[in-house]
Amino acid sequence: xxxxxxxxxxxxxxxxxxxxxxxxxxxxxxxxxxxxxxxxxxxxxxxxxxxxxxxxxxxxxxxxxxxxxxxxxxxxxxxxxxxxxxxxxxxxxxxxxxxxxxxxxxxxxxxxxxxxxxxxxxxxxxxxxxxxxxxxxxxxxxxxxxxxxxxxxxxxxxxxxxxxxxxxxxxxxxxxxxxxxxxxxxxxxxxxxxxxxxxxxxxxxxxxxxxxxxxxxxxxxxxxxxxxxxxxxxxxxxxxxxxxxxxxxxxxxxxxxxxxxxxxxxxxxxxxxxxxxxxxxxxxxxxxxxxxxxxxxxxxxxxxxxxxxxxxxxxxxxxxxxxxxxxxxxxxxxxxxxxxxxxxxxxxxxxxxxxxxxxxxxxxxxxxxxxxxxxxxxxxxxxxxxxxxxxxxxxxxxxxxxxxxxxxxxxxxxxxxxxxxxxxxxxxxxxxxxxxxxxxxxxxxxxxxxxxxxxxxxxxxxxxxxxxxxxxxxxxxxxxxxxxxxxxxxxxxxxxxxxxxxxxxxxxxxxxxxxxxxxxxxxxxxxxxxxxxxxxxxxxxxxxxxxxxxxxxxxxxxxxxxxxxxxxxxxxxxxxxxxxxxxxxxxxxxxxxxxxxxxxxxxxxxxxxxxxxxxxxxxxxxxxxxxxxxxxxxxxxxx
Ligand code: FEO
Ligand code: CA
Ligand code: CA
Ligand code: CA
Numbered sequence: 001x002x003x004x005x006x007x008x009x010x011x012x013x014x015x016x017x018x019x020x021x022x023x024x025x026x027x028x029x030x031x032x033x034x035x036x037x038x039x040x041x042x043x044x045x046x047x048x049x050x051x052x053x054x055x056x057x058x059x060x061x062x063x064x065x066x067x068x069x070x071x072x073x074x075x076x077x078x079x080x081x082x083x084x085x086x087x088x089x090x091x092x093x094x095x096x097x098x099x100x101x102x103x104x105x106x107x108x109x110x111x112x113x114x115x116x117x118x119x120x121x122x123x124x125x126x127x128x129x130x131x132x133x134x135x136x137x138x139x140x141x142x143x144x145x146x147x148x149x150x151x152x153x154x155x156x157x158x159x160x161x162x163x164x165x166x167x168x169x170x171x172x173x174x175x176x177x178x179x180x181x182x183x184x185x186x187x188x189x190x191x192x193x194x195x196x197x198x199x200x201x202x203x204x205x206x207x208x209x210x211x212x213x214x215x216x217x218x219x220x221x222x223x224x225x226x227x228x229x230x231x232x233x234x235x236x237x238x239x240x241x242x243x244x245x246x247x248x249x250x251x252x253x254x255x256x257x258x259x260x261x262x263x264x265x266x267x268x269x270x271x272x273x274x275x276x277x278x279x280x281x282x283x284x285x286x287x288x289x290x291x292x293x294x295x296x297x298x299x300x301x302x303x304x305x306x307x308x309x310x311x312x313x314x315x316x317x318x319x320x321x322x323x324x325x326x327x328x329x330x331x332x333x334x335x336x337x338x339x340x341x342x343x344x345x346x347x348x349x350x351x352x353x354x355x356x357x358x359x360x361x362x363x364x365x366x367x368x369x370x371x372x373x374x375x376x377x378x379x380x381x382x383x384x385x386x387x388x389x390x391x392x393x394x395x396x397x398x399x400x401x402x403x404x405x406x407x408x409x410x411x412x413x414x415x416x417x418x419x420x421x422x423x424x425x426x427x428x429x430x431x432x433x434x435x436x437x438x439x440x441x442x443x444x445x446x447x448x449x450x451x452x453x454x455x456x457x458x459x460x461x462x463x464x465x466x467x468x469x470x471x472x473x474x475x476x477x478x479x480x481x482x483x484x485x486x487x488x489x490x491x492x493x494x495x496x497x498x499x500x501x502x503x504x505x506x507x508x509x510x511x512x513x514x515x516x517x518x519x520x521x522x523x524x525x526x527x528x529x530x531x532x533x534x535x536x537x538x539x540x541x542x543x544x545x546x547x548x549x550x551x552x553x554x555x556x557x558x559x560x561x562x563x564x565x566x567x568x569x570x571x572x573x574x575x576x577x578x579x580x581x582x583x584x585x586x587x588x589x590x591x592x593x594x595x596x597x598x599x600x601x602x603x604x605x606x607x608x609x610x611x612x613x614x615x616x617x618x619x620x621x622x623x624x625x626x627x628x629x630x631x632x633x634x635x636x637x638x639x
Contacts, residue, residue: 075543075639079093080093081093082580083527086554086562086563087563088614090582090604092580096632097632100627101190103130104132104134104182104625105125105126106130108130108188108208109202112128117622118164120160120162122178123174123177125178127181129181130151130188131184132161134625135154136245137247137592138249140255142205143321146189147190148190149190149601150187150318151603152184152246152590155183158179159609162179170290173296177296179292180210180211183241184241184244185241185257186209187208187320205320209241211241211242215327215328216236217331218331226307229307229308241259242259243260245259245358246260247590255318256343257316257318258338260338260358261337263283266308266309268286268303270303273286282337284309286303314331314338315338316328331418332386332418333367334418335419336365340437344495345495349373350370350387351368351384354450356435356451358436359464360455360457361461363432366390366402367388369384371383389418389424390402391428392431393429393431394486396473398502399500400500401498403429403430404428405421431474433455433475434453434474435455437533438536443538443540443541445493445495447488448487448488449487449488449544450485450486454531458475458478458479460479474502476507481531482509482518483531484505484508485506487571489501504521506574508530509524510531510557510561511525512526513560523576528577530550532548533547535566541639543639547589547603549587549605552586563583563584565578568639586607586615589603589605596637597637599629600639602627604626605625
């Protein structure tokens with residue numbers, strides 16, 4: 001979601017949750033930066049000398065995958081850098097084309113109706129249509145070769161979806177029905193013909209999973225007293241998913257959607273309602289934030305149903321190839337403001353899921369399953385119901401470790417750890433982070449990176465749990481405006497190892513405006529400046545794709561950066577090059593590829609959230625979040 005920009009408070013629940021207070025600053029920024037840069041110089045020299053084992057590994061992958069069109073040219077060298085832009089369109093390097101695949105309001109079934117600019121849809125039309133604010137997504141190929149795109153619809157731009165109302169707010173039960181139906185996850189079958197992708201209307205796979213869909217509760221909280229409600233006295237079935245931000249996928253073919261700012265949908269009609277400390281840690285209050293769900297669905301009235309918020313804030317698992325399957329809430333992966341879920345297999349076959357909690361001063365987590373993955377097993381999904389959560393602790397001198405969240409380190413039971421994960425991480429002594437967004441693991445398992453998008457509270461105030469947020473380590477700048485990407489290398493390339501070596505892949509900044517630490521690391525220059533890295537994904541060749549969700553004012557601290565963008569990083573040399581610029585007021589997110597890698601799908605979220613865009617249709621039409629497909633005119637692989 002959009003963050004606080006130049007003092008203007010925008011839509012983000014993070015911004016709403018927190019206010020600024022003063023606290024003394026200190027910084028060991030120079031030490032961290034020096035360390036990061038000397039390593040990068042070393043890596044750069046290694047590559048020039050042909051010593052990089054990682055590149056050797058990539059070469060093997062390239063030939064094994066039949067990559068011939070681009071020969072041995074690195075993808076990052078195969079395109080011209082795109083200049084910063086404030087144009088209200090998609091800007092790509094010469095030779096690349098884009099098209100819209102699906103956008104907010106597009107009907108997925110033939111009984112739906114086309115998006116209407118004056119009404120912005122109704123409850124009924126939205127229930128048959130693609131949702132708003134698409135974010136994380138993943139493409140799945142069925143055994144009979146169908147393309148199924150699973151897409152999160154994170155939240156709604158109330159000023160747009162209720163633009164038919166003078167108040168620009170939901171005013172009726174049907175307005176709220178429409179708003180709810182624009183949230184959740186869409187499964188959409190796509191087909192490609194002559195390089196053009198389109199939605200298969202009425203596909204038996206098309207599906208909407210909404211804030212009202214029934215979910216199986218799995219893991220340590222299944223049947224727990226804290227999960228029991230009047231409607232679900234056994235605590236085994238929760239209704240709905242919403243505010244699904246980033247995503248993930250499993251090797252057994254399921255989609256993971258991550259519930260992020262779930263708290264902002266609960267409120268109470270009781271003016272005297274007081275949240276307890278556990279609710280406060282997650283930003284749950286009695287105050288309506290504009291969605292008005294509690295007004296028309298008492299499940300969201302936290303005063304009347306105080307256990308309902310315990311049933312949200314999880315990673316959920318969906319089987320896109322089985323439209324009748326009941327989706328699952330994975331309580332074993334913890335409850336927090338989940339960003340994405342990067343799933344990898346450890347050296348011994350256990351499943352490891354890396355996850356960020358996107359709030360200022362919250363933590364970076366890892367889940368390690370008890371059992372081991374077997375490609376021939378039908379029960380691999382059970383691996384995500386039993387395991388151990390860990391919180392990351394970063395030390396100086398590049399060292400770090402994963403601290404287990406277990407009764408011995410937290411004084412909490414397994415179920416309490418799953419429910420109050422933030423409190424468990426505080427007790428175990430994790431490192432408070434600058435808003436962890438997406439995590440991505442390299443295909444050779446050598447390294448894992450996480451976008452730390454920004455944190456105006458770094459060195460200024462504690463997190464909601466009272467944990468200090470000292471300047472240093474992977475969070476080296478006070479009042480962090482621009483963000484950074486931290487990287488860690490698991491010991492022995494084993495994701496289940498408890499120790500790692502870390503550095504900073506990049507510190508974003510503006511070298512045109514600043515000469516101090518805010519100029520960024522040496523791999524930032526006038527032609528690739530950006531702020532607030534957010535989306536992050538590796539392609540199979542090891543190129544790092546970086547999407548941004550930052551300040552698009554193009555002024556002051558952000559002068560010369562233009563609109564939000566998509567960049568390509570080389571994790572060996574540290575090079576970063578701009579590949580795409582999004583339309584005005586949008587975030588660039590949700591990166592996934594076609595099976596042949598000739599198409600990359602990218603999410604364009606919240607264009608015109610402040611009224612300054614008519615993307616993608618132009619001509620003063622209502623702006624719409626959408627999924628775009630990008631291809632090279634020569635039909636070569638992209639990444
Ligand atoms: Fe929905 Fe942290 O971004
Ligand atoms: Ca987003
Ligand atoms: Ca963000
Ligand atoms: Ca995000």
